[in-house]
Amino acid sequence: xxxxxxxxxxxxxxxxxxxxxxxxxxxxxxxxxxxxxxxxxxxxxxxxxxxxxxxxxxxxxxxxxxxxxxxxxxxxxxxxxxxxxxxxxxxxxxxxxxxxxxxxxxxxxxxxxxxxxxxxxxxxxxxxxxxxxxxxxxxxxxxxxxxxxxxxxxxxxxxxxxxxxxxxxxxxxxxxxxxxxxxxxxxxxxxxxxxxxxxxxxxxxxxxxxxxxxxxxxxxxxxxxxxxxxxxxxxxxxxxxxxxxxxxxxxxxxxxxxxxxxxxxxxxxxxxxxxxxxxxxxxxxxxxxxxxxxxxxxxxxxxxxxxxxxxxxxxxxxxxxxxxxxxxxxxxxxxxxxxxxxxxxxxxxxxxxxxxxxxxxxxxxxxxxxxxxxxxxxxxxxxxxxxxxxxxxxxxxxxxxxxxxxxxxxxxxxxxxxxxxxxxxxxxxxxxxxxxxxxxxxxxxxxxxxxxxxxxxxxxxxxxxxxxxxxxxxxxxxxxxxxxxxxxxxxxxxxxxxxxxxxxxxxxxxxxxxxxxxxxxxxxxxxxxxxxxxxxxxxxxxxxxxxxxxxxxxxxxxxxxxxxxxxxxxxxxxxxxxxxxxxxxxxxxxxxxxxxxxxxxxxxxxxxxxxxxxxxxxxxxxxxxxxxxxxxxxxxxxxxxxxxxxxxxxxxxxxxxxxxxxxxxxxxxxxxxxx
Amino acid sequence: xxxxxxxxxxxxxxxxxxxxxxxxxxxxxxxxxxxxxxxxxxxxxxxxxxxxxxxxxxxxxxxxxxxxxxxxxxxxxxxxxxxxxxxxxxxxxxxxxxxxxxx
Numbered sequence: 001x002x003x004x005x006x007x008x009x010x011x012x013x014x015x016x017x018x019x020x021x022x023x024x025x026x027x028x029x030x031x032x033x034x035x036x037x038x039x040x041x042x043x044x045x046x047x048x049x050x051x052x053x054x055x056x057x058x059x060x061x062x063x064x065x066x067x068x069x070x071x072x073x074x075x076x077x078x079x080x081x082x083x084x085x086x087x088x089x090x091x092x093x094x095x096x097x098x099x100x101x102x103x104x105x106x107x108x109x110x111x112x113x114x115x116x117x118x119x120x121x122x123x124x125x126x127x128x129x130x131x132x133x134x135x136x137x138x139x140x141x142x143x144x145x146x147x148x149x150x151x152x153x154x155x156x157x158x159x160x161x162x163x164x165x166x167x168x169x170x171x172x173x174x175x176x177x178x179x180x181x182x183x184x185x186x187x188x189x190x191x192x193x194x195x196x197x198x199x200x201x202x203x204x205x206x207x208x209x210x211x212x213x214x215x216x217x218x219x220x221x222x223x224x225x226x227x228x229x230x231x232x233x234x235x236x237x238x239x240x241x242x243x244x245x246x247x248x249x250x251x252x253x254x255x256x257x258x259x260x261x262x263x264x265x266x267x268x269x270x271x272x273x274x275x276x277x278x279x280x281x282x283x284x285x286x287x288x289x290x291x292x293x294x295x296x297x298x299x300x301x302x303x304x305x306x307x308x309x310x311x312x313x314x315x316x317x318x319x320x321x322x323x324x325x326x327x328x329x330x331x332x333x334x335x336x337x338x339x340x341x342x343x344x345x346x347x348x349x350x351x352x353x354x355x356x357x358x359x360x361x362x363x364x365x366x367x368x369x370x371x372x373x374x375x376x377x378x379x380x381x382x383x384x385x386x387x388x389x390x391x392x393x394x395x396x397x398x399x400x401x402x403x404x405x406x407x408x409x410x411x412x413x414x415x416x417x418x419x420x421x422x423x424x425x426x427x428x429x430x431x432x433x434x435x436x437x438x439x440x441x442x443x444x445x446x447x448x449x450x451x452x453x454x455x456x457x458x459x460x461x462x463x464x465x466x467x468x469x470x471x472x473x474x475x476x477x478x479x480x481x482x483x484x485x486x487x488x489x490x491x492x493x494x495x496x497x498x499x500x501x502x503x504x505x506x507x508x509x510x511x512x513x514x515x516x517x518x519x520x521x522x523x524x525x526x527x528x529x530x531x532x533x534x535x536x537x538x539x540x541x542x543x544x545x546x547x548x549x550x551x552x553x554x555x556x557x558x559x560x561x562x563x564x565x566x567x568x569x570x571x572x573x574x575x576x577x578x579x580x581x582x583x584x585x586x587x588x589x590x591x592x593x594x595x596x597x598x599x600x601x602x603x604x605x606x607x608x609x610x611x612x613x614x615x616x617x618x619x620x621x622x623x624x625x626x627x628x629x630x631x632x633x634x635x636x637x638x639x640x641x642x643x644x645x646x647x648x649x650x651x652x653x654x655x656x657x658x659x660x661x662x663x664x665x666x667x668x669x670x671x672x673x674x675x
Numbered sequence: 676x677x678x679x680x681x682x683x684x685x686x687x688x689x690x691x692x693x694x695x696x697x698x699x700x701x702x703x704x705x706x707x708x709x710x711x712x713x714x715x716x717x718x719x720x721x722x723x724x725x726x727x728x729x730x731x732x733x734x735x736x737x738x739x740x741x742x743x744x745x746x747x748x749x750x751x752x753x754x755x756x757x758x759x760x761x762x763x764x765x766x767x768x769x770x771x772x773x774x775x776x777x778x
Contacts, residue, residue, distance in 0.1 A: 656697050
């Protein structure tokens with residue numbers, strides 16, 4: 001594919017956004033779907049073409065293209081230049097594949113999921129806008145353009161989280177996501193300023209080659225840049241301390257959760273760290289921070305995920321936890337493993353969200369797992385595809401999650417990080433917890449008694465997604481019948497993407513089967529040109545197999561406990577919860593992190609804004625100054641206004657006075673002043 | 676040869692006339708009186724013109740006087756027409772009551 005076609009990949013969805021955003025409101029739904037899906041599909045096809053171009057023998061390792069506006073660069077200020085520069089290397093290629101491929105599947109799914117919703121055109125316009133910015137983000141060849149995409153996906157995320165804007169909780173969740181991300185973006189901006197100060201450029205190639213030319217640069221300003229980039233990444237990728245927005249973001253429609261808050265946007269932070277790995281390689285301290293943040297987030301989020309009742313919240317915390325794995329991988333220099341996990345995670349987490357959406361759709365808006373159960377038979381396709389996703393994320397071989405997660409754990413174990421073994425242990429425990437809470441979700445949703453009531457509390461948190469859908473109307477209409485009657489399997493337009501994603505979740509990991517298992521680790525080979533640096537992988541096959549065996553064992557223990565708690569003896573979990581009520585309540589309430597943030601940061605900040613900035617500075621100083629200036633002018637005007645009385649004789653009097661004054665000056669002035 | 680009246684006498688007389696004109700212009704309410712005081716001021720000026728013209732044997736001062744007279748005549752014609760129009764519409768010649776355009 002010629003490099004000059006690169007712009008088409010992001011611009012096609014943008015065209016879809018423009019069309020749907022302007023005339024979509026008055027268009028039939030079929031047309032809206034076509035306008036949204038066709039550009040996305042063409043982008044996906046362009047990616048396939050690009051793939052074959054890049055894989056062809058003798059193909060360059062990266063192709064890039066600079067677009068100018070009528071011959072002018074984007075920004076050119078004295079020595080600083082920034083262009084609309086796109087470039088594709090193997091890392092970008094993988095990200096592009098995830099964004100366009102998974103993105104397109106989720107577009108298809110959305111046609112079914114959103115079929116009965118109001119604002120159908122708006123949804124697809126936003127979705128296409130998201131695709132545009134995400135593609136700009138991954139294609140960007142400099143930090144500034146990446147930042148444009150970075151902010152743009154934040155905007156699209158805000159719009160889509162707040163899609164049901166009539167609900168306060170959704171509007172607030174959108175705001176929260178946006179504001180929390182601003183904190184991270186602030187770090188990103190500072191990092192860019194530092195880059196400009198030290199390199200005079202934001203171009204990836206320029207910055208990275210000049211760092212590589214100076215191996216003696218270690219730490220120092222590079223650590224500062226790296227840490228600020230990490231701050232940006234923790235915002236976008238929902239890591240401690242800025243993870244709080246992601247669980248709330250589940251207020252958005254489920255396809256949005258799948259696309260933005262699981263598969264693509266939240267992985268942007270990981271992508272950015274991997275992209276800027278040259279900087280991180282020169283700062284062991286920053287790498288350690290990344291690894292610790294990753295491990296801490298992984299186990300912390302998994303811990304909260306253990307007890308949540310909302311099916312989407314479990315998946316949200318699971319996403320945060322899995323992103324923690326990716327950061328852990330990047331933090332020990334195993335960027336390839338991090339990206340590999342990003343790839344497999346995109347498959348199985350998108351699948352899990354879409355399957356959860358299918359369950360929610362089937363139940364007419366119920367998201368609380370306490371009201372689910374026994375759905376195995378009524379939604380068989382959803383059940384089987386979700387099973388694939390659950391097994392994949394739990395890390396049971398040979399599904400995709402196993403290979404990527406174990407790769408990360410192995411690399412953490414063998415890393416030269418001083419607390420590498422501890423981090424590995426944390427990762428291992430997290431793996432067991434992941435297995436537990438995913439199978440917990442699986443058992444509670446698909447096995448056991450049917451706990452579904454048609455009078456389910458639709459006001460429950462995050463529910464009411466489908467209050468306008470006809471499935472709900474059907475449910476209410478024949479609520480005297482047996483419950484299962486109203487529970488229906490989703491249409492093919494929804495199960496189709498599920499099946500494709502299930503297939504990818506199963507086989508997706510096979511591109512990275514490590515040598516220890518007789519594989520060829522395609523993905524490592526593929527990404528080597530981009531991410532070759534970092535900490536070298538020391539092959540140690542017996543150790544790798546041993547560690548994999550340990551982690552599979554832990555995963556099976558997690559599964560067994562879930563089986564015991566939620567299938568064999570369903571009351572066990574509740575009994576344990578009653579034995580440790582305080583602890584249970586703390587975990588259920590997410591360690592009160594939201595409340596702590598609220599009380600420690602938001603409220604003081606708000607008070608400071610209202611009392612100091614609002615009352616003293618704004619009302620007192622700024623308003624006061626303005627009011628005083630106004631009053632002074634008014635008072636002075638009042639004095640001088642009397643001169644303009646409108647009375648002819650007073651004017652004449654002034655005239656006479658003036659004339660008299662002039663005569664006075666002429667006659668006596670000379671002797672008075674000028675002698 | 677008769678005693679020549681000094682120039683200062685003319686000027687003092689003109690100044691007095693002018694001041695009377697200004698004062699009555701400022702103090703009077705009747706529009707005709709105001710009009711007359713303007714004429715008075717104009718004639719005070721005429722007097723100084725003529726006096727200086729005579730003093731310096733220069734004709735231009737007298738020419739100016741004719742101009743002033745022409746302008747005053749024209750002004751009188753227009754002004755009296757306006758006064759009549761005002762009186763017809765408002766039944767008064769008090770300037771304080773002719774205040775339609777005032778804020």
